[in-house]
Amino acid sequence: xxxxxxxxxxxxxxxxxxxxxxxxxxxxxxxxxxxxxxxxxxxxxxxxxxxxxxxxxxxxxxxxxxxxxxxxxxxxxxxxxxxxxxxxxxxxxxxxxxxxxxxxxxxxxxxxxxxxxxxxxxxxxxxxxxxxxxxxxxxxxxxxxxxxxxxxxxxxxxxxxxxxxxxxxxxxxxxxxxxxxxxxxxxxxxxxxxxxxxxxxxxxxxxxxxxxxxxxxxxxxxxxxxxxxxxxxxxxxxxxxxxxxxxxxxxxxxxxxxxxxxxxxxxxxxxxxxxxxxxxxxxxxxxxxxxxxxxxxxxxxxxxxxxxxxxxxxxxxxxxxxxxxxxxxxxxxxxxxxxxxx
Numbered sequence: 010x011x012x013x014x015x016x017x018x019x020x021x022x023x024x025x026x027x028x029x030x031x032x033x034x035x036x037x038x039x040x041x042x043x044x045x046x047x048x049x050x051x052x053x054x055x056x057x058x059x060x061x062x063x064x065x066x067x068x069x070x071x072x073x074x075x076x077x078x079x080x081x082x083x084x085x086x087x088x089x090x091x092x093x094x095x096x097x098x099x100x101x102x103x104x105x106x107x108x109x110x111x112x113x114x115x116x117x118x119x120x121x122x123x124x125x126x127x128x129x130x131x132x133x134x135x136x137x138x139x140x141x142x143x144x145x146x147x148x149x150x151x152x153x154x155x156x157x158x159x160x161x162x163x164x165x166x167x168x169x170x171x172x173x174x175x176x177x178x179x180x181x182x183x184x185x186x187x188x189x190x191x192x193x194x195x196x197x198x199x200x201x202x203x204x205x206x207x208x209x210x211x212x213x214x215x216x217x218x219x220x221x222x223x224x225x226x227x228x229x230x231x232x233x234x235x236x237x238x239x240x241x242x243x244x245x246x247x248x249x250x251x252x253x254x255x256x257x258x259x260x261x262x263x264x265x266x267x268x269x270x271x272x273x274x275x276x277x278x279x280x281x282x283x284x285x286x287x288x289x290x291x292x293x294x295x296x297x298x299x300x301x302x303x304x305x306x307x308x309x310x311x312x313x314x315x316x317x318x319x320x321x322x323x324x325x326x327x328x329x330x331x332x333x334x335x336x337x338x339x340x341x342x343x344x345x346x347x348x349x350x351x
Contacts, residue, residue, distance in 0.1 A: 080100035080105075081093050081095055081098050081100065081105055081223070082095055083095060085223070087172040087173070087175040087176035087224075088175075088176035088177075090122075090175040090176055090178070090224075091119055091120060091175075091224070092120075092171065092172055092175050092223055092224035093105065093223040093224060094110075094119060096110040096111065096112070096114065097109075097110050097114065097115075097116050097119055097254070098223065101216070101220060103216065103217060103220045104220030104221065105220060105223050106216060106219050106220050106253070107219060107223070107225075107253045107254060107255060108253055108254065109252070109253065109254040114254075115254030115255075116225070116226060116253070116254045116255055117226045117227055117254055117255050117256045117278060117344060117347070118226075118344070119226075120175075120180070120181070120224050120225060120226040121180055121226045121342060121344035121345075122154070122155075122157070122178055122179060122180035122226075122342040122344070123178070123342075124341040124342055124344070124345035125155070125339040125340070125341060126339070127338065127339030127341075128310065128337075129306050129307060129310065129311070129337055129338045129339065130306065130310065130311040130312075130338070130339055130341045130345060130346060131302060131303070131306050131311070131312055131313070131314070131333070131338050131339070131340055131341070132155075132157060132280075132311070132312075132313040132314070132340070132341050132342060132343045132345065132346050133155070133156045133157065133313070133314050133315075133316070133326060133330075133340065134156070134157045134158075134159055134182065134229070134258065134260065134282065134313065134314070134315045134316070134343060135148060135152060135156055135157075135158055135159065135315075135316050135317070135318060135322065135323065135326065136158075136159030136161075136182070136184055136229065136231075136260065136315065136316075136317055136318065137159065137161065137184075137317050137318035138158050138159065138160045138161070138170060138174070138318055139160040139161050139162075139163070139164040139166075139167040139170050139171075140161055140163065140164055141318070142166075144318050144320070145170050145318070147320070147323065148318055148323050149170075149173055149174060149177060149179075151323050151324070151327045152179075152323060152326060152327055152330075153327070153330045153340060154177055154178030154179055155178075155330070155339075155340030155341060155342065156179060156326065156330070156340070157179065157180040157181070157182060157342050157343045158174050158179045158180070158181055158182065159181075159182040159183075159184045159229050159260075160174075160181060160182070160183060160184060160222070160225070161184045161186075161198070161231060162183060162184065162185070162186075162198075162217075162218045162221035162222070163198055163199075163221075167221060167222050168221075168222040168223070168224075171222050171223075171224050171225070172224070175224050179342075180226055180342035180343060180344060181224055181225045181226065182225055182226070182227050182228065182229045182258060182343070183218060183219065183221070183222070183225040183227075183228050183229070184228075184229055184230070184231040185202065185215060185218045185219075185228050185229070185230060185231060185233075185246075186198045186199075186200060186201040186202065186218065186231045186232065186233075187201060187202045187230045187231060187232055187233025187235075187236035187237065188201055188202060188203045188204050188232070188233060188235045188236040189232040189233060189234045189235055189236075190234050190235045192235065195232060197231045197232045197233070198231070200214040200217045200218060201214065202214055202215060202233070202236050202242070202246060203236065203242070204235050204236050204238075204239040204242045205242075206242070208245045211242065211245065211246060212245060212246070212249055215246055215249060215250075219253070225255075226255070226256065226342075226343075226344050227255050227256040227257060227258050227278075227280075227343060227344070227347070228250055228255055228256075228257055228258070229257070229258040229259070229260055230259065230260055230262075230263070232262075233263060234262065234263040234264075234265070234266075237259065237263040237265075237266040237267065237268050238263060238265040238266060238267060239267070240267045240270070240271050243267065243268060243271050244271050244274070244275055247268075247271055247272055247275050247277040247279075248275045248277070250277060251275060251276060251277045251278070251350070255278075256277070256278035256279060256280065256343070256344065256347045257272060257277055257278070257279050257280075258279075258280045258281070258282075258313075258343055258347075259279070259280070259281040259282065260282050260285075260315045261281055261282030261283065261284070261285055261315055262282075262285055262315070266281075268281065269281060272348075272350075273350075276350035276351070277350060278347050278348065278349050278350060279347065279348050280313060280343050280346055280347045280348065281313070282313045282314060282315040283302065283305045283312045283313055283314065284298050284299075284301050284302040284305060284312065284313075284314045284315070285298070285314075285315055285316070286298045286299065286302075286314055286315065286316040286322060286325075286326070287316045287317055287319055287321070287322045290319050290321055290322070291321065292321055292324075292325055295316075295321065295322060295325040295326075296325060296329070298314070299314070299325065299326075299329045302314040303336065303338065306338060311341075311346045313343060313346055
């Protein structure tokens with residue numbers, strides 16, 4: 010039997026449309042309340058609860074390498090190594106500054122590491138310590154005591170790292186930020202010594218770096234290609250270091266450096282790197298430069314090499330140093346090779 014479609018009457022159609030409209034209105038109302046909130050509220054608030062384990066307050070970060078809170082009034086040792094001696098310290102408002110003691114003792118000798126005797130002497134400087142805890146700890150664990158270590162002045166815990174280094178027998182250098190040619194694209198950090206700055210400004214910046222920690226025998230450059238090429242800017246800095254009983258070590262990465270001649274002119278204790286190990290950071294290239302360093306030592310009786318805190322540099326130096334004595338060399342701190350003023 011064929012089915013018959015019954016058309017709804019006009020009243021029925023009107024009732025259906027009214028029901029559908031009512032349903033749509035109710036749905037829209039529910040959606041509005043869900044998304045926006047109660048329809049009679051005039052503002053929307055978000056209550057974002059913090060996890061119960063989150064701290065209620067956040068402590069301010071400590072200043073970079075803050076100076077000691079109290080003046081140093083007694084000798085401080087790391088094991089048997091001297092780290093701070095009141096006789097060698099000027100307790101200034103910005104922190105402890107090195108000075109020559111009343112009896113003539115100098116920080117460069119008081120904080121020097123022991124030097125082994127030998128005819129062919131090689132000093133090795135690894136810089137960049139104190140910024141990365143992981144890399145600094147790895148270097149201290151791997152490098153022999155004869156390696157001199159350079160610390161940047163910016164780490165908040167740099168003094169504790171220096172104490173560990175001194176306790177392990179290392180000689181320590183302070184890396185002072187100095188202006189490179191491409192400054193500020195390459196920026197050593199706050200309080201950089203600038204070639205165009207006046208003498209008082211540079212000495213203030215130098216003193217800031219000198220006050221960040223104690224226990225260093227000398228100072229070296231952190232970058233500084235432009236600053237080291239300007240005798241007028243460099244001379245007051247070297248004079249100030251000399252008056253404080255420190256030596257200056259030029260890491261050899263400034264081809265136009267006037268540091269050797271300037272140091273001789275102002276009577277500064279001075280040393281300069283003969284070889285940069287890791288201009289190319291591969292094991293074969295570093296090994297090649299270590300061989301060049303040995304040739305320099307054979308030719309001149311002594312030589313200094315410099316490298317950065319790259320893992321490959323630390324690893325190759327550690328391996329190289331194990332066979333050094335068998336090849337007729339001794340590893341000594343930089344202070345053993347420094348040229349003293351005449």
